[in-house]
Amino acid sequence: MKMKKLLISIVILVLLGIASIYIPIPGYMVITPGEMLNTKEMIQVDQGTKSKGDYYITSFEQGPANAISYLFSFTGIIKVEPMPPLDEQKMDVEKGKADLENSKLSAMTAAIRKAGKDVKYEHKGWEVLKDDTKYGIKKGDLLQAIDGISLKSSEEFFLPDLIKYYEKKKVGDTVTYQILRGEETLEVKTKLVEQNGQKIDDLNLRLSVKQKAEFQSPVKVNFKKLDLGGPSAGLMMTLDILDELLPEDLTKGNKIAGTGTISADGKVGIIGGENYKVLSTIDTGVKVFFCPKENAKLAQETVKKYDIKVKVVPVATLDEAVEYLRNMK
Structure with missing residues (x-):
């Protein structure tokens, strides 16, 4: 009887131990590294011709950490870090959705222009989506300007020169936004902070625009719901989009x-998580991994460290990416 109770206790302890490995760490x-998303399944250009090859959007994923993920974090392939407050998570999701919609418009404009077709595009500023x-x-x-740097003349919210401007300042420095509300111009002051280096x-960080x-x-471009x-x-x-419009x-x-x-x-502008994104190409047969020049060093170091069979190609413009593809053997 005692032996039976002992065995039951051992089994329960083992099961609890296994379960604890998967319990999220508060x-x-x-x-x-996230999944690679094939653009053929996401984008359709009316009367466009799909390429024989494939374009993939790379990503990284975030989720609750557990004991296993903590142990694997020492490999460098994944990372465990403090979870932001719930309100910040909600803001990040809203901002991400808005950023994706802005990216679609910029992608259509850049691709159709590059294909030699007339596009009317006049940028007038960034409209705030939520109080x-x-x-x-x-x-x-x-949003009209930041410290006098115009946002009306730019198609990007993060201009390379704005990023460089911030690099010259210190965390805690004051930044002034010029904002148009109706016919009234307002000034709003905020502080510089540091996020992901x-x-x-x-x-x-708070605004969705x-x-x-x-x-x-x-040209009509159709986007399926993008996850x-x-x-x-x-x-x-x-x-x-460009490849669908070109004869080649x-x-x-x-x-x-x-x-x-x-x-x-x-x-082409700077992004984050390039190391996780290039890791997602492992054993996929991907030949080329394009990334912004500012992100190339970490991506190349990651490829070398994990012996990933992909060539990292840094680009600053769409023209550079297209030229590389045209000369690719």
């Missing part, structure tokens, strides 16, 4: 993956 999340009580921002406000202003732009195109957020799919969406097949039958924001005039 307050922590895990970042892992922010902390800073007194109202839905419908138009990059300086950014606190207001920017959309491009206020006039857009007319001779992702943020602007980093911009470059790969642009390449897919830029992929030459290869698998092409990558990441990077895109502006309407074809600039």
Whole structure:
């Protein structure tokens, strides 16, 4: 009888031990390489011709951390870090959805222009999608400038020169937004903070905005519901749309993956998580991984460290990516 109770106790302890491995660690999340998303399943250009090869959007995923993920974090393939407060998580989701919609518009404009077709695109600013009580921002406000750096003349929310401007400042420095509300121009002050090793202003982290732009195109592009957020799919969406419009097949039958924001005039912008994104190409047959030049070093180091059979190609513009594909053997 005692032996039976002992065995039952041992079994229960073993089961509890196994279960505890999978129980989420409160307050922590895990970042892992995400899946690759084939743009053929996401984008359709009316009267366009699909390439023989494939374009892939790369991603990383976030979720609750557990004991197993904590142990695997020592490999460097995944990362465990504190989970942001719930309200910040909600803001990130909203911002990601808005950024994706902005990226679609920029991708269409850049690709159709590159294909030699007339596109009417006039950027007028960034329209706020939701009130922010902390800073007194109202839905419908138009962001016009940051410390005098115009946002009206740009197709990107994060200009390379704005990022460089922030790099010269210190965390805690004041940043002033110029905002148009109706016919009234307002000034809103915020502070520089640091996120993922990059300086950014606190207001920017809180806002969801959309491009206020006039857009007319001779080409209709259809997007299926995309299960992702943020602007980093911009470059790969642009390449897919462009390839469908051109008589040539830029992929030459290869698998092409990558990441990077895109502006309407074809600039490729900095992103985050490039190490996790390039890790998602392991054993997939991907030949090329495009990424912004600012992200190339970490991506190349990751490829070397884990012996990934893919070539990292840094680009600053859509033109550079297209030129590489045309010369690819």
